[in-house]
Amino acid sequence: MQRNTNNKASIYFAGQFFNDPTSETDPCPAFSFYYKVERLKxxxxxxxxxxxxxxxxxxxxxxxxxxxNTISNLDAGWYDLKVMATSGGIGGAxxxxxxIRFGVGDVFIIAGQSNAQSKGFKDGFDKNTYLPSDA
Structure with missing residues (x-):
């Protein structure tokens, strides 16, 4: 997730629970649902x-x-989002x-044809000096 100028990000997670994972017509509303976010080294x-x-x-x-659900104000870094459904609350069955592992930081996307690979065409430009050597 892209962080803002305060080095923070908000994430949104979504999903679907079923009693029977092979059925899309058997939801499990009788369970309790929890999430937690673990910061990783x-x-x-x-x-x-x-x-x-x-x-x-x-x-x-x-x-x-x-x-x-939306989780706000996460600092830059790596995280695990854990989601569970239980009967009987935390510690129950x-x-x-x-x-789901995710990161908060800077997101860079380079798109294009050969230009994204630092390749030029008939112009003597065969290396993009703006990219690191192992890009």
Missing amino acids: LTDGSYQMDQIGWTPFSLYNTSAGLFG MFAFAT
């Missing part, structure tokens, strides 16, 4: 600390099992669990 991607502990959230469409 930049050196090796291992767990550093809980940025946000287990936080309950609700389905916004219980008949379809749909959920979505877990129905579903997912982890």
